[in-house]
Every structure is written in C-alpha cells, then in structure tokens.
C-alpha cells in the first residue's frame with residue numbers, strides 16, 4: 001500500500017488556494033468591482049508606461065523655453081502647456097506615478113502599524129493592551145490634516161516624508177477595526193481549543209488570528225488607498241509636496257497659483273482632478289466589492 | 304440619559320483633551336530638538352537672532368520648565384504670540400473662528416439634509432435607476448478633492464458667469480451695514496458653502512443608504528407592514544428614524560473634523576477663517592500660530608465627539624433609559 | 626360541518642436570493658374552522674414562518690407566491706392594496722417569532738400597540754384600549770410607557786400578544802410564541818394563549834417545532850417537512866401514534882413539553898434538514914428515514930388517507946401498513 005505524504009502545511013495551502021480561487025470567482029461576478037479593477041489597470045498601465053508615452057524632458061522648464069506658454073490642447077497636443085511651456089500631458093502621466101506611489105506606500109505603512117497595534121491590543125490582555133487601545137482612541141480624535149501639515153512642515157517637503165506623514169497619521173482606524181475583529185475571533189471555540197492544547201501565542205496569532213483577519217485587512221487596505229491619495233493631493237496643494245517631482249496634487253497647486261482659473265486654462269487643472277477621481281472611485285469600488293465578498297458579516301447581510 | 308453615562312463620556316473627553324495638550328507640546332518641541340532651526344531652515348539666522356527667537360517662543364530653559372510654563376499658559380488660554388503679526392494667537396484665532404464656524408455650519412446643515420434625503424431615496428428605490436443615479440452622484444462627489452471641486456465651481460460661476468464674487472467675505476471697500484452687509488456676506492459665502500456641501504453630502508448619502516438598507520431587513524418593519532400601515536408610513540415612522548441614529552452621530556463627529564478640513568477650500572475662496580489662517584501660518588512658518596491652531600482643531604474634534612456621544616445617548620432609548 | 630374561515634389551497638412560496646430561487650413552501654393546503662386551533666410543526670427551516678408571512682402577504686418584495694389563501698372565500702393574495710391593508714390585523718394578525726426583534730427598539734411599546742389601533746380606528750379611545758389589552762395579557766398598564774429593552778423576554782412576548790389582539794382579529798397566527806422563553810414562562814404564555822382563545826373565540830394557527838406542545842394546545846395538527854405537509858390529523862393522535870416516520874422522529878424528540886435542547890436536530894435524526902434549494906428527489910425524507918424502501922428515492926407520495934380523519938405522505942401508509 002502506497003502512502004502519499006500529505007503534510008498539514010500543504011493541506012492548509014491547498015485550502016487557501018481553493019478559497020482564493022473561490023473568492024476570485026465571486027469577484028468576477030461583481031460588476032462594480034470589475035469596473036473599478038478595469039479603471040485601475042488602465043491608470044497603472046499609464047503610470048508604468050510613462051517613459052514610453054511621454055517625454056520626461058518636457059517636465060522641466062529649462063527644456064521648454066521654446067514651447068508656447070498656455071498653449072491649448074489643439075495647439076500643443078495632447079493636453080497643451082502650462083505657464084512655463086511645460087507639457088501638461090507629461091506632468092499628468094508622471095504625476096500619476098507619484099500619486100499612486102504615495103497612496104500605496106503610505107497605505108502600506110498605515111496598514112502595518114494599524115494591524116500590529118490592532119492584533120496586539122485585541123489579542124493580549126493587561127496594561128500594555130489597554131494603553132494601546134487608549135492611544136488608538138486618542139489618535140483617532142487628532143484631526144488628520146492639521147497633524148499632517150505640522151509634521152510635513154517639521155520634516156520638510158519630500159516624497160519620502162509625505163509618505164511617512166500620511167502613513168503615520170492614518171493607522172488608527174485600521175487598528176480599531178482589526179482589534180474588534182480579533183476580539184470576536186478570540187471568542188471562537190477553536191482558539192480556546194488550541195490554547196487548551198498548549199499552543200503558544202505566536203502559533204495562535206500566526207495560524208488562527210492572522211489568516212482570519214487578513215481578508216478584512218485587505219479590504220481595509222483597498223479602502224485606505226483613496227483616502228491616502230486624497231490626502232497627498234491636499235498636502236501638495238498646500239505647498240507641502242515634493243517641489244521637484246510632479247504629482248497630481250502639485251499640478252493643482254501650481255495651476256491655481258499660476259492663475260489657470262482666471263485664464264480659463266481648463267486643460268491644466270481638469271486632468272489631474274479627473275485622474276484623482278478615477279483612482280479614488282476605482283479603489284473604492286474594489287474595496288467595497290472585496291468587503292462584500294470577504295467579510296462574512298457583510299456577506300450575510302447582503303443576502 | 305443616565306448620569307453615569309453622561310459623566311463617563313465627559314470624563315473621557317477631558318482625558319483626551321489632556322492627552323492632546325501634552326501631545327501638542329511634544330509634537331512641537333520634543334520631536335524636533337530645535338524647532339527654530341528646523342522651521343527656519345534655509346534662512347541664515349545670526350546666533351543673536353536665534354537666541355531672541357528662542358526666548359520669544361519660550362524655548363529657553365530646560366524641557367521640564369518649558370512644559371510647566373506651557374501648561375500654565377494654556378490653562379489661561381494664552382497660546383503665545385504670532386510670529387507674523389505679533390498679536391496674541393488666541394485673539395487672532397477667536398476673530399477668525401466665526402467665519403469658519405458660519406461656513407462649516409451652513410455647509411454641514413445642507414449636506415446633512417440633502418445627503419440624508421438622497422440616501423433615503425436610493426435605499427427605498429434600491430436597484431432602480433434612481434438608486435444607481437444618486438449613488439453614482441454620491442460616489443463622484445465623495446471622490447473629488449474638495450478644493451478641486453471648489454476650483455470648478457469658482458471658474459464656472461464666478462469667473463465665467465460672474466454670478467458670484469471670486470473670494471473674500473465682503474466686497475472690498477464696502478461699508479454696508481445691517482441687512483445689506485449680511486446679504487453681501489451670504490453672497491460671498493455661497494460658493495465655498497456649496498463646495499463643502501457637495502463635498503460632504505456624498506458620504507452622508509452613502510452612509511444613510513446602507514443604514515436604511517440594514518434597517519429595512521429588521522423584523523419590526525415586517526410587523527409594521529402586517530399591522531396594515533401604508534408603506535410610506537412604515538418608512539417614515541419606523542425605518543427612517545432608526546436608520547438616522549448612526550448618521551446623526553456621524554454628522555456630529557464630522558462637524559469637528561470639517562472645521563480643520565476646510566483649509567484648502569478656504570484658501571481657494573480666500574475665506575478669512577481658520578483654514579486660511581493655517582495656510583498663511585504655514586508660509587511663515589508661524590510656529591506659535593500653528594501650535595495654537597492645532598490645539599483648537601483637536602479640541603473641536605474632541606468636543607463634537609462628545610456632542611455626538613451625548614446626542615446618541617439622548618436619541619437612543621436603549622442608552623437613555625436603564 | 627361549518628364552512629372553513631380560512632382555507633389555504635396549494636400554496637407555493639419561492640424566495641428570491643442571490644444564489645437563485647428558494648422554494649420554501651411547495652404546495653401546502655389546509656383549512657381552519659371558526660374557533661379551532663390548528664397546529665403547524667416541523668424542524669427549523671421547513672417553511673413555517675414563510676406560511677405565516679404568506680397568509681398576510683408580508684413576505685419580502687420579489688417573493689413569488691402562488692395558490693389561494695381564502696378568507697371567508699375571498700383570496701388574500703389577489704386583494705387590492707387598500708383592501709389588503711384593511712384586512713391585515715383586523716381579520717388576521719400574527720404574534721411574530723422572536724419577540725426581541727419584532728418590536729421597534731426605539732418606540733414605547735404602548736405607542737406600537739396604539740398605532741395598530743389608530744390605523745384601523747376600531748376604538749376611539751386608543752390609550753384606554755392599550756391599558757385594557759395589557760391587562761388582558763397580564764401586564765400592568767403602566768408598562769405601556771416602557772421601551773422593549775426594559776421588558777423581560779416573557780413580558781415582551783405578552784406585549785406581542787396584546788399587539789396582535791389590538792384590532793379584535795378573527796384569526797391569530799402564533800409563530801413559535803414560546804420558543805425563546807424558559808420553561809416556567811413558557812407554560813404561562815401557553816396558558817394565556819389558551820385562555821384568550823377560549824374567551825375571545827379566536828381561530829388560531831399555532832406554529833412550533835414541538836409536537837408535544839401542540840398535543841396540549843390544539844385539536845388538529847399538521848407536520849411539515851421541506852416545505853410540505855407530510856402528516857395531519859388530531860393532535861393527540863399524531864403525537865401518540867404518528868404515521869409518518871418524520872412525525873415519529875419529531876414526536877420522540879420532545880417527550881416533555883418545553884424541552885428545546887434538540888431544536889436544531891430533533892430526535893438525533895441523521896443528517897441535516899434539507900436545503901430548500903436542493904431538495905432530494907422522490908420522498909424528500911428518504912435520505913434520513915429509518916424505514917426507507919427501495920422505491921422511496923423515486924416515488925413522491927402525496928398525502929394519503931390514514932384512517933380517522935388522518936392523512937400522511939408515506940409509502941408505508943399507501944401500502945396500508947403502519948411503519
């Protein structure tokens with residue numbers, strides 16, 4: 001008789017892969033979610049192909065002295081020029097990179113801090129956990145924008161600092177969400193059982209808690225990205241962005257200061273705003289689709 | 304509302320306020336060992352100027368002494384002097400608070416009313432064209448940067464059509480009084496208020512819609528229908544009031560946040576409120592002013608969080624009665 | 626024999642869900658005579674509450690309901706909206722399952738009762754009527770000012786009963802009125818319902834999953850399985866000598882009145898109650914049946930006379946032998 005070696009680990013992997021395939025099958029049938037994904041793919045492709053579809057040199061005023069200033073899209077295709085003769089199209093495409101980068105990286109920081117704090121505060125008992133919870137609640141009431149402004153002013157404007165600022169000001173809501181989830185998970189029988197069998201805390205978190213909160217973390221991540229991108233836009237508009245790198249927020253800041261409004265230079269301030277809207281809507285659609293599919297509580301409600 | 308609930312919430316708010324006061328100190332003086340150096344980066348200061356600045360901002364002496372002095376002054380509502388205007392920060396903030404409160408108050412009122420109405424229509428006509436249309440509209444306004452929306456409104460209604468002034472709170476040089484002055488101010492407030500209303504309405508509509516959809520699954524609505532009530536009555540008397548509870552709380556909480564969230568919109572419309580004050584203080588940068596504003600904004604959030612809690616306790620009999 | 630007050634003919638109810646249609650009730654017929662109490666028993670999910678909802682047409686929008694619900698010969702399912710609203714609560718009312726969720730948590734219970742009265746204007750002095758109703762179900766009148774969360778489970782159940790009686794209905798549908806209560810309170814509520822039924826000459830449909838309770842409350846009873854009636858007859862007979870194997874399993878599950886420990890899996894029957902989306906072929910019970918025959922998976926037996934006013938849907942009855 002031949003015995004096939006099936007390790008518990010490979011079973012767990014198989015189960016996870018099957019769950020993933022099932023989730024994807026559900027996602028594919030979710031129309032708003034698929035629309036969001038489609039829009040996002042287009043924008044990411046545009047950002048990645050920036051060197052191919054636009055000329056990086058046209059971002060810097062020293063290279064554009066020969067260009068007309070305030071040229072309309074028909075005079076200087078595809079999107080005209082700004083007050084310094086720089087190509088708006090190039091700024092738009094390269095700006096997408098910075099906006100997406102800041103949105104994703106800042107979200108990653110926020111999610112990591114939020115998940116660690118949330119799991120720790122939910123899983124452990126005692127003074128440390130209580131302090132973490134208090135801290136989360138306190139940070140929840142600190143108004144995000146003024147804090148980010150002060151931090152950005154202290155740290156100085158650069159892409160790295162903007163990412164840091166948004167990341168370390170956005171974690172509390174994730175922490176609260178994750179903590180609540182961990183608390184209910186902990187009540188579940190099987191955790192109690194593994195604890196009775198003498199499982200270590202690390203094992204419990206790694207095997208039981210984390211795999212079960214990760215879907216919620218994923219959905220929360222997708223819903224945090226648009227908030228981070230909007231924050232980047234606002235900070236850049238207030239002049240706290242990286243002065244050397246084009247982003248959608250910085251385009252709006254420069255357009256406003258250069259008087260694009262009174263000149264009616266719509267080609268300068270419409271594209272970045274529409275770009276932000278598209279990305280934010282895309283992530284929001286994806287996030288709520290994921291939430292609906294992955295969050296068992298919501299899934300039941302949607303019946 | 305029970306006294307226990309009330310005092311618990313008030314105490315928690317006071318504790319949070321104490322935390323914010325301390326955090327404010329650390330943010331500005333401990334995170335960065337030498338705020339003068341970092342905030343005046345790029346300027347050449349002589350050692351004498353540096354010392355003078357340090358004394359002016361109360362940065363001399365040990366950290367402990369500074370902290371005690373800071374607490375004493377804050378307790379007396381003394382927030383220091385602005386570097387830019389050399390006026391007391393607190394009086395400048397007090398003066399600029401009213402335009403912001405008026406703007407945010409009006410916008411919150413309208414965004415709440417219209418957001419809730421849109422949410423009700425979308426939920427009640429779920430999966431119809433009305434639902435898709437209104438939900439799409441809400442998503443769109445929710446996803447726009449508020450100041451960009453302001454720019455669009457400004458260029459269409461002020462620049463192109465000339466229906467509204469491009470900025471400020473009164474016509475420059477106007478010495479109108481009484482009703483005429485009020486009318487002039489309302490005229491100036493229209494576009495920024497419209498911007499903030501549209502910017503926040505989407506969120507309220509989406510939250511109201513999902514809250515009402517949740518409520519509509521409740522058994523007591525089936526019972527209300529079985530009693531022989533008309534659908535409209537079931538909706539207005541049983542579904543909507545219950546679905547409103549979380550939305551009202553959200554709006555109260557948001558009010559605190561919007562006070563500081565209007566910085567960019569106030570800038571666009573040169574609305575002389577706390578937001579514009581922040582924007583100008585950033586250019587300095589005006590350290591005492593930023594610090595004072597930060598404290599006021601945080602206190603506002605804490606206060607309106609408390610208001611939300613108390614409001615909830617008042618509206619929901621499950622909290623109100625034993 | 627008098628004409629039936631309520632006559633249900635070939636009732637089918639299909640819910641709509643994201644995972645496709647859910648046929649929760651599949652061809653149910655029964656009669657309710659004036660002053661009679663009819664029992665309706667069966668496992669969780671067999672369609673009992675669905676029938677209750679169908680009788681007043683208060684199922685979720687989009688639910689497909691066919692057949693006839695004749696109230697004095699008039700079909701409730703075909704009524705115009707205005708007529709339907711007038712019939713609701715004045716002719717038929719429901720004591721809803723789950724007293725905690727059936728009451729609006731943010732309204733005083735007195736107001737919720739008053740609302741029913743004022744909707745139909747049967748009594749001019751609604752407040753006095755509320756007090757009267759509360760006293761009728763054994764609650765002090767001042768409880769009218771309480772919110773649902775301030776009442777105990779038994780008190781909430783009494784409020785729901787008072788609410789159901791507000792407009793003097795002729796038919797009262799009690800949907801598991803005792804399930805969530807502890808044993809002492811259960812007995813009190815049962816007694817109350819029985820007394821009310823006698824004093825007010827109500828016709829009642831009493832829904833439960835506990836056959837022994839039915840033998841105590843009703844004269845006639847019907848046992849449901851997978852959206853159909855599988856056995857009906859005099860309540861005591863059905864409980865003492867069930868003819869359908871599912872009814873015997875159910876009868877064995879509750880030897881004592883009010884023992885709910887086996888709610889989800891009565892009698893230790895093997896397997897789960899069938900999912901209405903995937904009902905087994907033939908006799909839907911054959912997978913769990915202890916006396917299954919080779920032809921059961923193909924043969925879908927209809928209700929068949931089984932002596933002394935009894936009917937049962939089982940091949941053993943068809944063959945004339947007791948299972």
Ligand SMILES: Nc1ncnc2c1ncn2[C@@H]1O[C@H](COP(=O)(O)OP(=O)(O)OP(=O)(O)O)[C@@H](O)[C@H]1O
Nearest residue numbers: 640642647649668669670671672673674675685901
């Ligand atoms: N709104 C709905 N949409 C889809 N399916 C439903 C809906 N309501 C009930 N069902 C399904 O219909 C079937 C019958 O439900 P019903 O509530 O009538 O059962 P029941 O006999 O009253 O059970 P219980 O003893 O638990 O109250 C169940 O399988 C249930 O899952």
Ligand SMILES: [Mg+2]
Nearest residue numbers: 673674675722
């Ligand atoms: Mg039921």
